[in-house]
Amino acid sequence: MADCKDSNDAFSLANRTETPMNVVAVVQHTSGEYLGLIEDHFEGRRIRFQYFRPFAGGRKLPAHDVPADALLLLGGGPWGTAGTRDLPTLSQEVALTKEMLAKGTPVIAFGLGTQILAIAAGGGSEAADYVFESYEAERTSDDALNGYLPERFHQVVYMRDRPVLPDDAAVLAVDGEGRPAVFRIGDNAYGFLGNPGIKLGMVEDLIMEFEEVPDGAGAELDTLRALQTTLEDELVPIMTGLVQCTSLMSAPKAALDT
Numbered sequence: 001m002a003d004c005k006d007s008n009d010a011f012s013l014a015n016r017t018e019t020p021m022n023v024v025a026v027v028q029h030t031s032g033e034y035l036g037l038i039e040d041h042f043e044g045r046r047i048r049f050q051y052f053r054p055f056a057g058g059r060k061l062p063a064h065d066v067p068a069d070a071l072l073l074l075g076g077g078p079w080g081t082a083g084t085r086d087l088p089t090l091s092q093e094v095a096l097t098k099e100m101l102a103k104g105t106p107v108i109a110f111g112l113g114t115q116i117l118a119i120a121a122g123g124g125s126e127a128a129d130y131v132f133e134s135y136e137a138e139r140t141s142d143d144a145l146n147g148y149l150p151e152r153f154h155q156v157v158y159m160r161d162r163p164v165l166p167d168d169a170a171v172l173a174v175d176g177e178g179r180p181a182v183f184r185i186g187d188n189a190y191g192f193l194g195n196p197g198i199k200l201g202m203v204e205d206l207i208m209e210f211e212e213v214p215d216g217a218g219a220e221l222d223t224l225r226a227l228q229t230t231l232e233d234e235l236v237p238i239m240t241g242l243v244q245c246t247s248l249m250s251a252p253k254a255a256l257d258t
Contacts, residue, residue, distance in 0.1 A: 010050035011067060022252040024049040025068035027061060029076035029087060029112060032205030033158075037232060038197035041239040047248055054089045061092055064099050067253055070246055071100045075111025075195055078212045080161035081119065082127040085212075087112065094120045106246035107189040111159045114183075114191035118163035121185045130160040132203065132214040134223050137173040137181035144172040144182070145190075145241025153234045154227055155181055155194035158203060158214070163191065188246050196235050200224050 010023050024042065028034055028051050035042070035049065042049055049072070054061050062068065079087040087093070097120035100107050109117040115125040134156045139149050149172060165171070165183055173182040175193070183191045195202075203224060207213050214220075243249060 010048040019046075020252045022047045022069040022248050022250075023067075024070045024072050024108075024248070025062040025066055026051045026072045026074065027093065027113070028053045028074050029055060029079055030074075030206060030209055031056075032077065032202050032209045033075045033111070033195065034202065035072075035074075036195060036197035036199045036202055037235055038239065041197075041235065041243075045243060045249055047243075054092075061089060061096060064096060068105065069252055070106040070108060070248060071097065073097065073107070073109040073113025073116050075113060075159060077112075077158065077206045078130055078160055078210050079112055080127075080130075080159075081112070081115040081125040082161040084127060085160060087116075090116070097121075101186065101189060104188070106248070107185075108242065108246065109189075109191045110195040111157065111193065112161075114163045114193060115161055117185065117189060117191050118165055118169075121166045121169070121189070123166035123169065124164040125161050126164050128160065128162045130212065130214050132156075132158045132217050132220045134220060134227060135175050135181075137175055139173050140171055145238065146244050148237040148241025148244070149173060149182065150234055150237055153238070154231060155192070155196070156198050156203075156224055156227070156231070157194040158198075158206060159193070162193075190242065190245070196231070196238050198224070198231065200228055 026049050052062050076087055078085055081090055093116050097116055136152055137155050139151050170184045171180045175181045181193050
C-alpha cells in the first residue's frame with residue numbers, strides 16, 4: 001500500500017515536478033481497507049494520494065483548508081453511523097465533508113463513506129445488518145459517469161448500516177433489490193456502496209482486524225476470489241468516468257498551493 005511518512009508529503013511533492021500533479025486526500029477508517037486497485041489507476045494518471053488515518057493516533061483527519069483536489073472517504077468494516085457501532089470520528093468527518101461540498105471540492109465515497117457523504121449532504125443513514133455480499137448492479141442511465149459506468153457490473157459490499165440519500169441525489173445504479181448502488185450528489189460527489197478497487201487480501205485483513213465478522217464470510221471470500229479478475233476489468237471504465245466527472249486531471253490546486 002502506498003503511503004508517505006509525513007501527512008503533507010504528497011501535497012508538497014506534487015509541486016516538485018515540471019508538470020504539477022493533482023492530489024487526493026484519502027480518509028482511511030481501518031487498517032484493512034485502502035484504495036486497493038484504484039492506487040494503480042491514480043498513479044497511471046499521475047494523481048497523487050495521501051492517506052489520513054485518524055484511528056491510528058498519528059495522522060489525523062485532513063484540515064478543513066487542505067488543498068486537496070478531491071476528498072475520498074473509504075469504508076469502515078464494522079463501523080457504522082446509525083447507532084449500533086458508530087464511527088468515533090463521525091461528527092468531525094461529516095463536518096469536513098460538508099465543507100468540501102460547500103467549496104465545490106469533489107467527494108468520492110465508498111461503503112461507510114457513502115453514509116458520511118449522505119449525512120453531510122442533508123440525507124441520513126439507517127440501521128442495517130453488518131454484511132459482506134457480492135451482487136451485480138445495474139446502471140440506471142446511459143450517461144452515468146459520462147457513459148463509462150458499465151451497464152452491469154459487480155459490487156462487493158462490506159459494511160454496517162446504509163445511506164439514506166438526500167432528495168436531490170441522482171441514483172446511477174441499483175442492486176438486485178432496486179436499492180441505490182451508485183449515486184451522485186450535486187455535480188461532482190459520488191458514492192459507491194462497495195469499494196470498486198477491492199482486493200481479496202483487503203477483506204481477509206478486515207476479518208482478522210476486528211472481532212466482529214459478517215455472517216457467511218467464508219463463502220463470500222470464495223465468491224470474491226472468483227470475481228477478482230472481473231472486478232479489475234470493470235474498474236477500468238469506472239475510473240475513466242470518475243476521473244473525468246471529478247476533473248482530477250485538471251487545475252491541480254493542491255500542487256499550486258505554495
